[in-house]
Structures are given as structure tokens and as C-alpha cells.
Amino acid sequence: MTDDESRHDEPGLGLDLPAQPLEKSAAASPYRVLARKYRPQSFGELIGQDAMVRTLGNAIATGRIAHAFLLTGVRGVGKTSTARLVAKALNCIGPDGQGGPTIDPCGVCEPCRAIAEGRHIDVTEMDAASHTGVDDVREIIEAVRYSAVSARFKIYIIDEVHMLTKNAFNALLKTLEEPPAHVKFLFATTEVNKVPVTVLSRCQRFDLRRIPAEKLVEHFRRIAEIEQVSIEPDALLMIARAAEGSARDGLSLLDQAIAHGGGEVKTEAVRDMLGLADRGRIRRLLSLLLSGDASGSLAELDEAQALGIEPMALLRGLMEQVHAASRAKAGRGGDPLASAEERAASEELGGSLGWSQLHRLWQLLLKGLSDVSLAPDPNEAAAMVLLRLVHAADLPDPAALIARLQGQGEGAVNAPAPRPAAAAAAAPRAEQEAPSHAPASAPAQPPPPEPAAPAVPDGFAELVAFIEGKGKAIRAVQLRNQVGLVSYAAGQMALKPLQPLGASFARDLEAELRSLTGTPWQVTLVDGEAQPSLAAQEKMAEERARDAILREPSVAAVLSAFPDATLEAVQLKDSNHA
CATH class of the missing domain: 1.10.8.60 (Helicase, Ruva Protein; domain 3)
Structure with a gap:
């Protein structure tokens, strides 16, 4: 048995050409690259496409074979190989010459061998990238009228079918919809979005997946x-x-x-060949970035550049680390192909970072990857991306910052709560009225006062400020910019929409106000006369203040003495602090 024959018998590994005769030495045979030598020769050798194989197998077994198939997927997943396998499956006659269509073609009968070698007269393979016009399609239309010469079906395999012109597609439509019973079409494409929907509707589509x-x-x-x-x-x-x-x-x-x-x-040789950074270097760089060490991060980048590691590969490695940490934090575990050390590092990193930090790192790296790909000097762009990450590591968490500003974060949690006036006044009285036998170290405590329901703001502007103070910033922006006030009273108001609002705007606002104030509200949206929006009123007030300032004699004198001077901004004082 020859070497090629032994390889062909290996499960999952087939050849696209027949075995070489014994008298041909290995030195005399032209070298075939692995991608051609180990092309699948049966559906059992096609890896990663189990769902498609099962569907085709059931269709062939039940005789429900479509007249046209469209195979789509990224490059190298087996579209053309699958088309050839389908051609063999439909035309196989078995070793004894008496077989019918089967999902397991024998590979030894004349149709199987001729299709595998690309010499079967009834199986035509056309490259649509170089045969794009109507004349090429017209040849197919003329030929389909004649029966197959020696096979069960006449099969046309059109690779990269999306390259056909619009006129060529239109010429093919009628034949594709109602072809003769002895004709089957097999289309393959990497860009299915460029195939007209009229063609897609006439084909049975199979999406070949990326191989895990x-x-x-x-x-x-x-x-x-x-x-x-x-x-x-x-x-x-x-x-x-x-x-x-x-x-x-x-x-x-x-x-x-x-x-x-x-x-x-060797691992190092492959890393050098692909221009990749090792995982240890990536983890070390990410640690420097998270610690805010700008100098150390740039030094690591310079060392990677000296070793020939591409900046894009370095950023992709950082993104892989952040993604692995995010999966570990979500409880999905790390990469199953990664080592135990790498999975442990991902779990540790995910546990030490919050979700907002992980999301921020991912977004900055994603933006940085785009910047590096567009920059004239990728190394300089990568350095700027790392510096951006270093400074982003020092930024506080937005949620924690808001809580701190509202008096709920660090520094506010441990501070003693202010004593209510009623409780402060009652405390000395309670201490005096306490029984004489009560221990001095345990004075009687008054019952905690019941929290008072928040008062309803007196005006619309005060209501918007109240809502914003309760953390409803988006709702406050809507009320400030997108509506005009028609009428306002405690528990009810009418608003005129100045911009499109959602259908449930009034209902949602009523629910929020009821939750915040503890009283029922009625909100109606009406057309007609209304006040300008609060944002427009603030702008008009600023313009009036600007005009008043410019009319001041002292300001006019300054502007006259300095012609290039301008009034950049006007800050209105709060009426409560004016």
C-alpha cells in the first residue's frame, strides 16, 4: 500500500486526488500542500458541519432532494468541498454499480472517482469570479436541456456565485426555478448578502459554520x-x-x-512566525496598565516591538485577556483550550475588576485597535492607546462616584447620620425621665421617627430638579428639553411634546412620580399654547443677562479699550444664593 493510500484510509482525512502508482517515487511526485492533500472525500471527513450533514442525509434517504443548494460561510470551512461531496452522493452507483443516491458515497465507483478527479463530463464546476456575464450563464441554460451523458444527475457547481452580474442572475432565474428533473445546481459564496433575494428564494440554503x-x-x-x-x-x-x-x-x-x-x-517558532506575544507578556502588560504604571507599560511595548511583535497582535492579546476575565466573572469559565494557569489568571483578574472596569477596558481596546489600524505609525498609536488605558485605570467607577456625590459612598457611609431635631430635643427629656435603677451606661433610646413623605414640589422647574436629584437624570433631561408646560398643580400637569416621545411616556412618568413623591399623579399630553422648554427658558435668560452685561458702562469701556476681547460665557446665579 502506498503512503497516499494509507492516508486516504485514515478516518477524517481524505485526498482530493487518487493514490499515486507504486512505481512513482515520492521524489518524482509533485508536492501537494496539506490543504489539498487532506481535502475531505466523504461527509464523515467533513469536520464541524454536523447539522448540515444530518439534513442532507435525511433529504437523500427520503428522496426529498432540492433542485438547487446554496452553501455560504467564511473562507476555508468547506463550501466547495461540500458541493463536490453532494455531487458524488447524488451520482454514486456503489462498488457493484447498482447503488442509488447515498450520504456515504463509496469513493471507488467510476462516478465517484471521476468527480473527485474533476473529470466527470456531467459535473461542471464554474468559477463565477472569472465567468460573470450573461454569455456564461447562457451556455448553462442551453446545456441543461440535454440529459446527463453517464451520470444520474447533471450537476452545475458555481463557486463565488455572488460575483455574477445582475443581468446574469436575471437570465438564470427561470431555469433555476424550474430546471429539468435531471439537473441540480450547487452554489457557493462567502458573501451571501450580495446574492439577489430572488435567487435565495429558489435555493435550499446551508450556512456552514466556523470550525471550533x-x-x-x-x-x-x-x-x-x-x-x-x-x-x-x-x-x-x-x-x-x-x-x-x-x-x-x-x-x-x-x-x-x-x-x-x-x-x-516549536511554540516559539510559531509565535515568531505569526508575530504573536506570549501570554505571560500580555498578562504582565495588563498588570502594569491596571496599576497605572505608564513608564513600565511603555517599556514593555518597546521590548515587544524590539522582538518583532506587531502592535495589533499586542492589543488583540489584551482583548483576549479582558474577554477571558469577563467570561470567568460571569461564571462561564475561561477558554477550554487554555491551560489551568491561564484559567486561574482569568478568574483572578475577573474577581479583582468590576463590570464597569471590564467594559471600559474592552471599549478602549476596541477603539485603540481601530486607531492602530488607521495610524501612519502603528507603534506610536499603540503607545497612545496604552497611555489612555493607564489614565483610565485611575478613573473612579461612575456608580461609586454618583453614590459618593449623593452622600452614599465611601466617606459618607461611615459618617454619623445627622440626628433629627425631634429626636435631639427628646433625648435629654428621655434621659431625665428614665427610671433611677436603669444603668447609666444604657440610657433609654427614643423610638425612631417615622420617615416623612417627600413634599410635592411647588413648580414645574422645581419638580424637574427634584427628579434629577433622585437620580433620574434621563427623565430630567426629557422634561427639561423635550416638553413645554401647559399647566401645573400638585398631583397633575399638562405638557405639550416639543419632540417625539414614546407612546408610554405619560404612563411611565406618572409611575415614577408616584414612586418618588408618594402621591398619585395625572400627566396628560396636549397640543396648543405652552411655555417654552426649560432649556429654552434658561437660554433666553442667559441671553438677557448677556445683553444687560454688555450694556454696563464699565464693560462697554473695557470692550472699547480692548477690541479683540469677547464675553465668552455668562453664569447665572441661583436665585437662592444671589
């Missing part, structure tokens, strides 16, 4: 064993992650890594 990294690792490990290549587990993991769900991309990287290492694949 753990399946790619196992697939690449088996190939390395067959190729007799020594490869370290971490190197396999790096290649699988860099493949981003594409088997073809991963096999190309594996081919490159084998050539790079001279038949032995």
Missing part, C-alpha cells in the same frame, strides 16, 4: 502524526486560533510552520 478551535486542534494533530512531524501542543493551539475557524487557513499555517521549523514545529 478544539476540532481544528485535533484535526491538525492527526495530520501531523501522519506527516511524521513533531509539534508542540501550544503551537497547535496557536495555529488553530490563528485559523479563525477555517480549516484551509489552518492547514496553510501548519504547512508554513513545518517548513519554518524544518520538520519540527
Whole structure:
């Protein structure tokens, strides 16, 4: 048995070309890259697409075979390979020549071998990227009228079908909707959004998924064993992650890594080949950023640049760390392919950071990744991103800052609560009226006063300020900018919408006011005469104040002496403090 035959028998690993004769030596055979050598030759060898295989298998078993299939997905997940497998499954006649359509083509009958070698006369494969026009489609339309020469079905495989012109699609529509019974169409595309909906509605669509990294690792490990290549587990993991769900991309990287290492694949060699930063360096850099060490962070960046690590790869590594920490904090655990040390580090980081910090880090890194990709000098842009992260690490948590401003955060929690006036007046009296036998160290305590219900503000402006003070900033902005007051009284008010409001605005506002004031409210939205919005009134008041200031003799004299001087801003004093 030849080497190629033994590889073909390996489960999950097939060849796209037949085995070479024994008399051909390995040196005489042209080298085929791994992505071609280990192309799947049966549905059992197609990894990561179990749902599609099950659907096709049931359709073939029950005879419910569509006349047109559309296969879509990212590059390298097996669209064209699946189309060829479907062609083999529909035309297989079995080793004895008596078989019918099957989800497990034999691979040894003449139709199977001819389709695998790309020489079957009834299976036409067309590249729509180079055959885009109406004339190319017209040839197909003319040919479908004739029956298959030797196969059960005449099959047309059109790769990158989204590249066809609009006129070509239109010419194909009628034939695609009602093709002869002996014709099947198989379309493959990476950009399904560019395929007209009229074509999509005439096809049975299959979305091929990205292949999970753990399946790619196992697939690449088996190939390395067959190729007799020594490869370290971490190197396999790096290649699988860099493949981003594409088997073809991963096999190309594996081919490159084998050539790079001279038949032995080391982790450091793969890291250098891909321009990646090691996980320890990423964790060290993230620790410096979170501690606010700007100098140390820049020094780490300079060292990474000296080692040839791309700034984009460095930022992607930081994003992976933040993402892993977020998953660990949410209780979903880290990357199942990561080591126990990396998972423990992710859990520790997730436990030490709050959700707002993790979200802020993610957003800053995402924005920084875009900045680095657009900057003339990526290294300078990466340095600025790191400095931005360093200073963001010192910012207080917004929720904690609001609580502190409202007297509920640190420094306010441990402060003694102010004593109510009633309680302060009652305390000496209670101490005097206490029984003489009561211990001096335990004076009688008065009952706590019942909290008073908040008073209803006297005016609309006061109500808006009251709502804002209760932490309802968004609602306060709506009332200040988007409505005009028609009428106001305790427990009821009429407002005129100045901008589009939601259908439940009045109902939601009534519920909030009832919760905040403890009294029922009635809010109605009406058309007609209304006061300007509070924001407009404030602006008009500012303009009046500006005009009054400019009319002041002293100000006019200053502006006359200094022609270039301008009145930049006017700050209105609160009437309570004027």
C-alpha cells in the first residue's frame, strides 16, 4: 500500500486526488500542500458541519432532494468541498454499480472517482469570479436541456456565485426555478448578502459554520502524526486560533510552520512566525496598565516591538485577556483550550475588576485597535492607546462616584447620620425621665421617627430638579428639553411634546412620580399654547443677562479699550444664593 493510500484510509482525512502508482517515487511526485492533500472525500471527513450533514442525509434517504443548494460561510470551512461531496452522493452507483443516491458515497465507483478527479463530463464546476456575464450563464441554460451523458444527475457547481452580474442572475432565474428533473445546481459564496433575494428564494440554503478551535486542534494533530512531524501542543493551539475557524487557513499555517521549523514545529517558532506575544507578556502588560504604571507599560511595548511583535497582535492579546476575565466573572469559565494557569489568571483578574472596569477596558481596546489600524505609525498609536488605558485605570467607577456625590459612598457611609431635631430635643427629656435603677451606661433610646413623605414640589422647574436629584437624570433631561408646560398643580400637569416621545411616556412618568413623591399623579399630553422648554427658558435668560452685561458702562469701556476681547460665557446665579 502506498503512503497516499494509507492516508486516504485514515478516518477524517481524505485526498482530493487518487493514490499515486507504486512505481512513482515520492521524489518524482509533485508536492501537494496539506490543504489539498487532506481535502475531505466523504461527509464523515467533513469536520464541524454536523447539522448540515444530518439534513442532507435525511433529504437523500427520503428522496426529498432540492433542485438547487446554496452553501455560504467564511473562507476555508468547506463550501466547495461540500458541493463536490453532494455531487458524488447524488451520482454514486456503489462498488457493484447498482447503488442509488447515498450520504456515504463509496469513493471507488467510476462516478465517484471521476468527480473527485474533476473529470466527470456531467459535473461542471464554474468559477463565477472569472465567468460573470450573461454569455456564461447562457451556455448553462442551453446545456441543461440535454440529459446527463453517464451520470444520474447533471450537476452545475458555481463557486463565488455572488460575483455574477445582475443581468446574469436575471437570465438564470427561470431555469433555476424550474430546471429539468435531471439537473441540480450547487452554489457557493462567502458573501451571501450580495446574492439577489430572488435567487435565495429558489435555493435550499446551508450556512456552514466556523470550525471550533478544539476540532481544528485535533484535526491538525492527526495530520501531523501522519506527516511524521513533531509539534508542540501550544503551537497547535496557536495555529488553530490563528485559523479563525477555517480549516484551509489552518492547514496553510501548519504547512508554513513545518517548513519554518524544518520538520519540527516549536511554540516559539510559531509565535515568531505569526508575530504573536506570549501570554505571560500580555498578562504582565495588563498588570502594569491596571496599576497605572505608564513608564513600565511603555517599556514593555518597546521590548515587544524590539522582538518583532506587531502592535495589533499586542492589543488583540489584551482583548483576549479582558474577554477571558469577563467570561470567568460571569461564571462561564475561561477558554477550554487554555491551560489551568491561564484559567486561574482569568478568574483572578475577573474577581479583582468590576463590570464597569471590564467594559471600559474592552471599549478602549476596541477603539485603540481601530486607531492602530488607521495610524501612519502603528507603534506610536499603540503607545497612545496604552497611555489612555493607564489614565483610565485611575478613573473612579461612575456608580461609586454618583453614590459618593449623593452622600452614599465611601466617606459618607461611615459618617454619623445627622440626628433629627425631634429626636435631639427628646433625648435629654428621655434621659431625665428614665427610671433611677436603669444603668447609666444604657440610657433609654427614643423610638425612631417615622420617615416623612417627600413634599410635592411647588413648580414645574422645581419638580424637574427634584427628579434629577433622585437620580433620574434621563427623565430630567426629557422634561427639561423635550416638553413645554401647559399647566401645573400638585398631583397633575399638562405638557405639550416639543419632540417625539414614546407612546408610554405619560404612563411611565406618572409611575415614577408616584414612586418618588408618594402621591398619585395625572400627566396628560396636549397640543396648543405652552411655555417654552426649560432649556429654552434658561437660554433666553442667559441671553438677557448677556445683553444687560454688555450694556454696563464699565464693560462697554473695557470692550472699547480692548477690541479683540469677547464675553465668552455668562453664569447665572441661583436665585437662592444671589
